[in-house]
Amino acid sequence: MRMETELAKANMDRVEMRDPYKVYNKFSLNDFSSKTGQFDWKSFLEKVSIKNQDSVLVSQPLYFTTLSKMLSTESIDNWKVYLKWHLVSSMAPFLSSDFDNENFDFYGKTMRGQQEQKPRWKRVLGVVDGAVGMQLGKMYSDKYFTPKAKERMQELVNNLQVAFEARINNLDWMGDDTKQKAKEKLHSFIKKIGYPDKWKNYDGLTISRNSFIENILASNQFDYEFEVSKLGKPVDKSEWGMTPPTVNAYYNPVFNEIVFPAGILQYPFFDLQTDDASIYGAIGAVIGHEMTHGFDDQGCQYAADGNLKNWWTDKDKKNFDAKTKMVKEQFDHYTILDNKHVNGALTLGENIADLGGITIAYDAFKMTEQGKSTTPIDGFTPDQRFFLSWAQVWRNNIRDEEAAQRLVTDPHSPGIFRCNGPLSNFNPFYSAFNVKEGDKMYKPENERAKVW
Ligand SMILES: [Zn+2]
Structure with missing residues (x-):
């Protein structure tokens, strides 16, 4: 220790x-x-x-x-203990129950407040996804992600790009030169949707029925050799950093790419049967979120080709920093668990992306037929349904121990602030629900942050 x-x-x-x-x-x-x-x-x-x-x-x-x-x-003896501990601790989840239970008792119960282990089948599925996720992903995509869904998703991404470009054109704090560069970057995004064009090959990996731990070690070895084999070769930009069944998405600044695995292209994020308001409020905002990462306080330091290279004029960068400072300070004030504060600096990139995401998705939604209408469904206007869909994405429940740990380690804010934080900055939300001074999510106009 x-x-x-x-x-x-x-x-x-x-x-x-x-x-x-x-x-x-x-x-x-x-x-x-x-x-x-x-x-x-x-x-x-x-x-x-x-x-x-x-x-x-x-x-x-x-x-x-x-x-x-x-x-x-x-001493050498101290190093032996240290390394032995690391080996046992990292392998414990794949060893016999004595090891596994002890590992869960500390990392699950004590550190995360987990009352019981996930069922074994779920844990094993996670291991399979980690080891041969691109094969698992092929089966998953064949079953759960239709060509029609892929087409619809491509259309959504393109619509968001159009909406984002219009917002860049209209920014009152950015000069024409930087705007030009920003649009160039926006239009250079590599878009990966559902699953990769070519499937990863696992030739050379031997999996047997003899021993679970041996399979784990073989898989680790395979992954290591795969990474080392890239040395000296051109970068393969078709590679994916998440497997298709993953319920997540990412922006990768060095590839300048936005990636949406088939796992997140499911209800409640994405559903071919539902209305545009629900779609744009959920997966639309996720698309906007990943796009905005290309322009958050970190992403904005990378150019369209993925190189770490400044493309901003000093004046525009200063204006941008002032805008993002407001977001940082807002989130510094949010608290959970008897006054533990969110870290505004740690979560800044994600909060900028959430705010940009909902804004761009809303603009794109307003270009659709439903976005232009006021016809209610189930008693809610199109705008209200858009925001309800956003809120549904963030419904979650979490143990206090886990929440406390994430507060200091996770660059994402707690779900409640990911939902309410951006909305309390966003004027269309005020109109949709007639939010007034004295309401919990109300902020005076000059305290509403707006970046992109
Ligand atoms: Zn993010």
């Missing part, structure tokens, strides 16, 4: 880690070797099959200089 704590202290905190320049540190192998003299990089790299590399990118240099010092101050 003492050694682990010392190493942990040598890491940047999570807010610092959000700065792409701070975690990009390139060294020649020789320089880095002399900085971390106790660690023999050359023979280490050889042992892990990395050949012919003369430089390294180090995200956290202080960690490695600290590790190097500790290699000479800590």
Whole structure:
């Protein structure tokens, strides 16, 4: 515990880690070797099959200089205990019940407040997804994601792009040069929907009925070799960072891509049978969210080609920073669990993306036939249904221990603020539900944040 704590202290905190320049540190192998003299990089790299590399990118240099010092101050016996513990702890979920239960007791019960383990079939399904998720994903997509759904999703993404471009044109705080660059970036997005065009090949991975842990180790080894085999080759931008069954989506700044696995293209996010209001309020806002990540406080530092390169004029960047500062301060004020505060700096990128997401989705919705009408369904106007759909996405329940942990580790705000935070900044929400001063979600006009 003492050694682990010392190493942990040598890491940047999570807010610092959000700065792409701070975690990009390139060294020649020789320089880095002399900085971390106790660690023999050359023979280490050889042992892990990395050949012919003369430089390294180090995200956290202080960690490695600290590790190097500790290699000479800590005894070999201490290191043996430390490494043995890491091995057992990381493998515990795949070992016999004694290990597994002990692991759950600490990481599940104590740390996350979980009362009981997920059923075994769900955990095993997660393992299969982690190990051969692209094969599982093929079966999943064949069954749950039709060509018609893919077509509809492509159309939605394109509509959101049109709405986003119009918003950029209308920004009163950004000059024409930066606007031009922003639109260039918006139109360079790689769009990945449902599942990859070509399926990953798992040739060389041996899975047997002999032992679960051996399969896990074989899969880890396969993944490692897959990553190492990329060294020196051109970047494969067709690769996916999530498997198709995943209920999630992402923006990847270095590919400048937005990715929506088939797993999130299901109810309540996406449903071919439902009305536009429900669709745009849910998956529409998710699409807008991922697009806005390309223009949040982190994403905005990457250019259309994915390189970390400034494309802003100083004046426009200053205006942008002032806008996002307001979002940061707003979220700093939100609290859960007897006054524990949300970290506005840690969650800034996600909060900008949520706010942009709902805004762009709403604009795109207003271009549809239903968006232009006032005909109610089930007693709710189209606008009301749009916002209800957004709220339904964020319905969740969480243990106090888990919520407390996420508050300091998760770059996303708690669900309640992801739902209510953006809406209390958004004028159409006030009109849709006739929100008035004194109502819980009311903010005076000059306190309503607006970025994109
Ligand atoms: Zn996000």
